[in-house]
Amino acid sequence: MAVMSYAEAAKQAIAEAMRADPRVWCVGEDLGRGGVFKQYVGLVEEFGPARVSDAPISEAAIMGAAFGAALVGTRPIVEMRFADFALCATDELVNQIAKARYMFGGQSRAPMVIRKPMGMWRSSAAQHSQSLEAWYAHIPGLVVVCPSTPQDNYAMMKAAIACDDPVVYLEHKNIWALEGEVDPDAPGAFGQARIRRQGGDVTIVSWSDCANRAAAAAAMLAEDGIDAEVIDLISLWPWDKAAVLGSVARTGRLLVAHEAVAVGGFGAEVVATVAERAAHRLKVPPRRIGSPRGLIAYAPNLEDQMRVTAEAIAAAARQMMEPAPA
């Protein structure tokens, strides 16, 4: 076990995969200087500029060309810089990459990892802060991953590179420096949630950096005598329904927390699934907590109004524990 940062963990996974398989390569803007968040530092020195490739500011071409290169047998890791800029390559991802295998009757695969740094980070305002993971979960053909810890960023990156499906890989920008232990022998598995904390009173489901806030909320709740179970989904498609349904069967309370806008967010999918399959287990109505359907501002006091904090998650859970008014 080694202690490393969230950014370092993914980089280590990529380096190991590139050493093992010459077909793996990375492409994106500024990668030759280590990438905009320094998450590629050192890779170009080891693997050279063809395999850790700079790119013009052409998101559609980065995505489209990487796809073409995947069709002829390479395994690209595509860097989109900010999840927001990946919208410039939506056709390439949604209409081409996600659909090619099916449309061509199984003749092709698109084994790609599409890295999209997401989320609120340091007054980045409305075009550099979004959490759009629900969009991708909506698209058949894509696998969607939102890791929250160095361990999962290492293990899931390895799994994503090894996967023959296109994987939308959303790393949270706020936790690049987050440190944690990484066990290189613990494999990552899609659709397998991590139980961050066991508890019998309320099930809190989350992912990405919000899962860290959910864990912090659970610690606060423990001080109040509330025993929360925290489930970090890690991947949104596929997602670990069994873990959520099993937990809700024990706690009878479901709270989903995510940084993305609550309306139409993936929390709605989790709540709806539990409502359809296990409504009779619920002691109180399920809840989701996400950003208001507003925009993320630059000024910190305005930005904070869109933030889903540990305190807000804890407050929502406490409310769910209150006895119903007579």
Add this chain to the structure above:
Amino acid sequence: MGRTAAPPGAAEEAGIGGRVIRRNLDIDTGLDRLAMMERIRAFEAAAERAAVDEGLVLGAIHLSTGQEAVATGIIAHLDRADYMTSTHRGHGHTIAKGADPVAMMKELLGREGGCCGGKGGSMHIADFGVGMLGANGVVSANITIAAGAAHGVKLLGGDQITVCFFGDGAANRGPFLEGINWAGVFDLPILFVCEDNRYSASTRTADMTAGDSLADRARAMGLTAAEIDGNDVNAVAEAAAGAIGRIRATGRPEFLHAVTYRQGGHTYFDPAAYRPPGEAARMAETTDPIRRQRELLADAGVAAAQMDAIRAEARAEMEAALDAARAAPWPPAASAFADVQDIGSPQREPF
């Protein structure tokens, strides 16, 4: 298909029988090109009949009737292992690249045994076995994908080249700039071919295109580019021989702007009433590539009967393809869920 049917640059012409014939065009090669154009036209005619008369083609199909010289002349210089991307108007390219017309026709009819198992139809026709990496329902999208195929070949150390066909309308979308710039930046072995049939759906492309040269757009990004008569299969082949020979030798991208004419509507059900009266008839009379090739060969002494036999053979082949497609069953129902993805597949987890 041979790689060097005509030597580059040998465009000398000599008068024969009062008409011109290229001295470097041997009759066998000329007949091969005629035969390929007849096969493409016969496929399109059979598909159109299946669509109009029998209602067997289920979605929109975009016919390349009148544009056969571009597919034929360019692809004559490709090997099976070379890669190609095409467009919504891709039947001709696909046939020329060596795909099986029976599997193609089954695909148009949505049947089992279609190149894509009935899942793609005309606009997603693909045959990876012959390097045909897919038609595309999104105009211009195949340009960055083709650049990427060439990029992948370069990374893997392969020697295949890639040819990217797109329409005149595609030159006004972003992927045109991004894909060509990409090929220039990374020095990729790719030939971009703008197959200019003068129309983008019902719009005269020139009316919606600034500047007067698409080749200049490519030149501005450092590519060698040429404008060619896309209705003269031998001119196309000669230009392709030159460009493809250089691409194989240098690994550098090139661009050809081939001007042709869409003889029919945008789709098979488009009467194309927006065209100036008489334009289509006049163009069919004066620019039709099959007609021109027949005239050239006739002047060189080839008997009309021999060329008629080539046409009849092409028609019989495509008629048989349609018969086979008509007789094929629908794809198995369970295949609706196959080949979406391995992880989180709808076969196990549709919701």
